[in-house]
Structure formats: structure tokens, C-alpha cells
Amino acid sequence: MSHKERxxxxxxxxxxxxxxxxxxxxxxxxxxxxVLVAGLATLFGSPDQKAVTLQxxxxxxxxxxxxxxxxxxxxxxxxxAYGAPYNDASEGLSLGPLKLQKWAGxxxxxxxxxxxxxxxxxxxxxxxxxxxxxxxxxxSANQQLTWATDxxxxxxxxxxxxKVTSSNAFGPVPAMSAGLLALAQDGNLDGLLTTSDTPYxxxxxxxxxxxxxxxxxxxxxxxxxxxxxxxxxxxxxxxYPGQSWLWLFSLWYNVEPFKSSENxxxxxxFVLFLLNLGFIFMxxxxxxxxxxxxxxxxxxxxxxxxxxxxL
Amino acid sequence: xxxxxxxxxxxxxxxxWGFISISIPNLIMIGLIIVLFVLAIVIxxxxxxxx
Numbered sequence: 001m002s003h004k005e006r007x008x009x010x011x012x013x014x015x016x017x018x019x020x021x022x023x024x025x026x027x028x029x030x031x032x033x034x035v036l037v038a039g040l041a042t043l044f045g046s047p048d049q050k051a052v053t054l055q056x057x058x059x060x061x062x063x064x065x066x067x068x069x070x071x072x073x074x075x076x077x078x079x080x081a082y083g084a085p086y087n088d089a090s091e092g093l094s095l096g097p098l099k100l101q102k103w104a105g106x107x108x109x110x111x112x113x114x115x116x117x118x119x120x121x122x123x124x125x126x127x128x129x130x131x132x133x134x135x136x137x138x139x140s141a142n143q144q145l146t147w148a149t150d151x152x153x154x155x156x157x158x159x160x161x162x163k164v165t166s167s168n169a170f171g172p173v174p175a176m177s178a179g180l181l182a183l184a185q186d187g188n189l190d191g192l193l194t195t196s197d198t199p200y201x202x203x204x205x206x207x208x209x210x211x212x213x214x215x216x217x218x219x220x221x222x223x224x225x226x227x228x229x230x231x232x233x234x235x236x237x238x239x240y241p242g243q244s245w246l247w248l249f250s251l252w253y254n255v256e257p258f259k260s261s262e263n264x265x266x267x268x269x270f271v272l273f274l275l276n277l278g279f280i281f282m283x284x285x286x287x288x289x290x291x292x293x294x295x296x297x298x299x300x301x302x303x304x305x306x307x308x309x310x311l
Numbered sequence: 312x313x314x315x316x317x318x319x320x321x322x323x324x325x326x327x328w329g330f331i332s333i334s335i336p337n338l339i340m341i342g343l344i345i346v347l348f349v350l351a352i353v354i355x356x357x358x359x360x361x362x
Contacts, residue, residue: 044319045319047319047320048320049320223322224322225322225323225325225332225334230332231331231332231333234333234334234337235323235334235337236334236336237320238319238320238321238322238323239318239319239320239321239322239323239324239334239335239336240319240323240336241334241336241337241339241340242334242336242337244333244337244340244341254330254331254332255330297352300352301352304355304356
């Protein structure tokens, strides 16, 4: 700030003055907003989507559930290859040379194969499951992988797990996935995954990761236009208005090179960081700081002042 | 009112233009925000006469 500008700030205002009742304005604004909120809430309510559970998934899309369970055993799902904070299977998001996700470290360890499938199966009442688990645990890692990938390929080829002809080539995987499906359909898996680390069902990390690995939740999200490439960040479920003020975040997910980038989240975070710096330093940016002279909206707002003072 | 609430729970319609896809409810809200902004500029500020 120059010496001249400081003097302007310190000079006593000698122009016209007017009374202004801040408390009165606050009270009126509070009343108007309260009436609006109460009225609109009474009239329109709010989005009331029921939580999607593992039980819903297992009942409504059993083949997708079986395929995802098999994918967990094969280690081919999103969560199995996610990286930090769940595992070190990949480096995850990076920004140029900055390995942001990897550097954050594994703070919430999740082993999808064990946590989502093998551990819950210990609670199965299906008599075939303990035998299948013994066979699985007694096999080599390579054999386990072969069973799981072969069964996953067979499901993909048949289009539905119920159309896959049983075969010894899949080892215990069909029995294990069927056992987990039964656990989920009974509603027990939701409880098992939320209470595996804590006695209180308050940590939904595991069921949400498992749900996100499947196609069922993905399809529900797509139907409600909630995907990133559907401008989903701006949208709300149903026909309610969403977060339209997030348009600037949502925009980048829908244009190249971000749209097809595996590091889009980190890159867009960085772009928004730069744009915010632009806002902060707007008075110092050439041309940008002249925009009010080119688009004089402030003269429109304070038109009476400019008119009365012939400015 | 019940019918209105039910209709709000059904999926929204979308306006698509090139790569832009925006829900009609969002479009209505943005329109209302612009109208309010214009009204805030156009409607004269109350003048306290005699002061």
C-alpha cells in the first residue's frame, strides 16, 4: 500500500452521512429468512433417500454382489487397488512429482479380501462355508488367485452368476461368495462390517467401500446424475435443487484433460487453489484489477451518490 | 402438497447443452438468484427524508 493510499484511509470522511439501523435490519432479515425457511420446508420438505445397505444390494442385485465378492478375493476391485489411506496397493493420486496420497500414509488399514469376505464368513450358518474356508486357507496364494479370477471370468462371460455352471476349477470361491450373499441377504453383513473394529455401529468405512466396489451403487448414482462426469457435485437426489454454487469445481471434471485423468481430484484441487489465489490477489493482477472500470456495476449500485456528486 | 413432495423425490429432468448438463431445479434456482440480484440493484434504497 502506498503512502498516499494510507493517507486516504486515515482521512476523516467529510461527505454526506446517513443514519443506518443495523439491529433493525438484522431483525427484519432474521424474521424474513425464518418465515421463508419454515414455509419452504413445510411446502417442499427435503430429500429423504433411504440409506443403501448391503442387504438391499444382495437382494436386488445378487449376481453383482457375487461378482464383487469374487473380485475382492481376486484383489481386482477398486478398494483392493486404492492405496492410501486403506492399503499400499498403489501410489494413488499424485500431482506431478508430488505423491500426495502415498505421502498421507495408510491410516485406516483395510484388507478387502479378509475384511469384507473371509472374516465375516466365520459367522455364516451355511454348513458348506467352513469346508470352503478350510480349502481356501489351505491353498497357495497363486491357487487362490486362479480360482477367484477364473470364477470372475466365468460370471462375466455368462452375464449372471446364476448361469455359471459349477466346476471344480473355481475351488471354494462359489461356496464362499454364496455364503456371503446369504449373510448379506439376512442383513447380518451390515452389522458385521460396521462392528468389526468397534462395538458401536458407527464406522461405515467398510460397508461403503464394499458397496462402492460393486455396480449396484454405481448404477443408483448414475440414475440420480450424481457421477462426477454428470456434473454430479452440483446435483441433489430427486428433483430438489442441488449445490449449484459448486459449478466451478464440477466444471473441470467434465472437460479434458481432467475428464480422463486418473489424478483429476488432485489436479482440480490445485486449479481451484490457483483460482482462489487469483481472488485474493485480484487488486494486484493487471487487467483484472481494471475490470470494475470496464464493467461499472458499483456505479449502478451507488448511482445516487455518483449522480449527486456529479461523478 | 403431498403430491408435490412425491414428485420432488422422482429424478429431475436435465438441460443438456454440449458438455454442460444442468438439472431443471438447479436452473430455476440460478434464475431466481439472478432475478434477486437484478432486483437488489434496480429497486431503490429507502431514502430517509429530512435527514
